Amino acid sequence: MGLAAQYHLTDDVETGLKIPKDDYDVPLILADAAFASSGALLWDDNSHSGIYGDVILVNGVPWPTMKVEQRKYRFRVLNASVARGFKLKLSNGQPFKVIATDGGFMASPQTVTQITVGMAERYEIVIDFEKITAGQKIQLVNLGVKNAVDYDHTGKVVQFEVSGPATSKANNEVPDTLAPLHPAMALKVTPGLTKRYLRLQRTGELWTINGQTWKDVEDKEYNPVFANPQPGAVEIWDVENKSGGWFHPLHIHLVDFQVVSRNGNPPRPEERGPRTSSTSARARRSGCSCSSPGRRDRTAAT
Numbered sequence: 001m002g003l004a005a006q007y008h009l010t011d012d013v014e015t016g017l018k019i020p021k022d023d024y025d026v027p028l029i030l031a032d033a034a035f036a037s038s039g040a041l042l043w044d045d046n047s048h049s050g051i052y053g054d055v056i057l058v059n060g061v062p063w064p065t066m067k068v069e070q071r072k073y074r075f076r077v078l079n080a081s082v083a084r085g086f087k088l089k090l091s092n093g094q095p096f097k098v099i100a101t102d103g104g105f106m107a108s109p110q111t112v113t114q115i116t117v118g119m120a121e122r123y124e125i126v127i128d129f130e131k132i133t134a135g136q137k138i139q140l141v142n143l144g145v146k147n148a149v150d151y152d153h154t155g156k157v158v159q160f161e162v163s164g165p166a167t168s169k170a171n172n173e174v175p176d177t178l179a180p181l182h183p184a185m186a187l188k189v190t191p192g193l194t195k196r197y198l199r200l201q202r203t204g205e206l207w208t209i210n211g212q213t214w215k216d217v218e219d220k221e222y223n224p225v226f227a228n229p230q231p232g233a234v235e236i237w238d239v240e241n242k243s244g245g246w247f248h249p250l251h252i253h254l255v256d257f258q259v260v261s262r263n264g265n266p267p268r269p270e271e272r273g274p275r276t277s278s279t280s281a282r283a284r285r286s287g288c289s290c291s292s293p294g295r296r297d298r299t300a301a302t
Contacts, residue, residue, distance in 0.1 A: 035055060076124050088157065090113075197240075
């Protein structure tokens with residue numbers, strides 16, 4: 001019905017950090033929608049190619065303005081869109097810090113000027129408004145991603161209006177060390193690791209993995225299985241999708257993993273933290289990741 005929400009869990013590691021909390025810890029649930037003149041949601045799946053709206057919603061509100069004080073804010077970003085990915089940037093070009101992925105805290109924050117957020121992915125970012133003049137307005141904008149259907153105003157996300165000095169400067173830090181290294185991020189690519197290849201191909205309205213459809217799997221009574229990793233095993237999964245036409249993150253259910261490379265290059269800064277499935281968010285989690293059309297990704301997973 002177009003609804004989405006967050007629930008937040010915590011632990012001793014998070015409690016011990018002096019990162020923004022309480023009124024300065026804000027969910028940003030992003031979505032897009034199309035409305036009829038009656039206000040009802042319009043539904044058009046573009047021939048199974050995705051549902052795209054011309055209105056960007058943040059926490060259910062179209063293009064909101066949020067008043068902020070001159071200090072740091074922590075935003076828990078969730079992309080709740082059905083088919084739209086976001087490439088987010090501040091209108092003034094100001095850098096901000098990524099402190100967590102959907103798999104948990106990064107060991108160290110990553111300073112970026114933009115992040116790409118696929119559907120169901122979660123990131124936690126910290127934006128510092130301390131040096132922004134009172135009364136000034138800056139926007140979080142969407143630069144767009146390949147294969148998304150854009151409209152006149154889908155580049156607008158949320159506007160921040162700086163109200164003045166901070167009411168409180170407590171928990172106004174982003175330390176260089178956030179948390180112990182996540183086990184998935186401690187994995188190393190070493191000789192002899194099992195390597196599995198997934199080749200994704202869209203034929204008509206069906207997706208295949210290594211030439212097989214889901215019906216093929218059913219007809220074979222779910223045999224043979226693609227992989228049966230044993231507890232504690234480390235594997236490299238090499239995923240390639242040349243089909244194009246969609247922007248959608250690949251997710252691996254119920255397992256944390258590390259993005260090792262993307263198209264032969266190091267992962268983007270915001271990907272340098274543990275990734276997990278959109279269906280298994282846990283404590284401190286801010287979706288799922290690893291590929292988009294035309295992308296080739298390697299992941300080491302336990």
